[in-house]
Amino acid sequence: xxxxxxxxxxxxxxxxxxxxxxxxxxxxxxxxxxxxxxxxxxxxxxxxxxxxxxxxxxxxxxxxxxxxxxxxxxxxxxxxxxxxxxxxxxxxxxxxxxxxxxxx
Numbered sequence: 001x002x003x004x005x006x007x008x009x010x011x012x013x014x015x016x017x018x019x020x021x022x023x024x025x026x027x028x029x030x031x032x033x034x035x036x037x038x039x040x041x042x043x044x045x046x047x048x049x050x051x052x053x054x055x056x057x058x059x060x061x062x063x064x065x066x067x068x069x070x071x072x073x074x075x076x077x078x079x080x081x082x083x084x085x086x087x088x089x090x091x092x093x094x095x096x097x098x099x100x101x102x103x104x
Contacts, residue, residue: 009092012088012089012092012093015088015091015092015095016037016085016088016089016092017037017039017040018040018041018044019040019041019044019045019048019088019091020036020037020038020039020040020041020042020044020045020048021036021037021040021045021048021081021084021085021087021088022036022037022040022085023035023036023037023081023085024036024037033078034081035081036081036084036085048084048087048088048091049084051087052080052083052084052087055083055087056080056083062083065079065083066079066083069082
């Protein structure tokens, strides 16, 4: 299991790296862009990807976010990357809170 105990991931960034959703710089020349880390737990990455796709399809707030970011000039891949990072942040907070409350 990716998040087995509260001390395994000390920060949200460590959880994102574990899930393969931490951004890595992939710039060349004048182009400045990022890509997702390909390492980490593939099952966790697949779960985050499934959540992102479902939200992009069904959630009105997420569809509005996608439309706004697309209007800013981001591609669908870049928007999905940002969304996956946001989902990882939410999951880390939820799991940390649940694990802390369970041990108390």
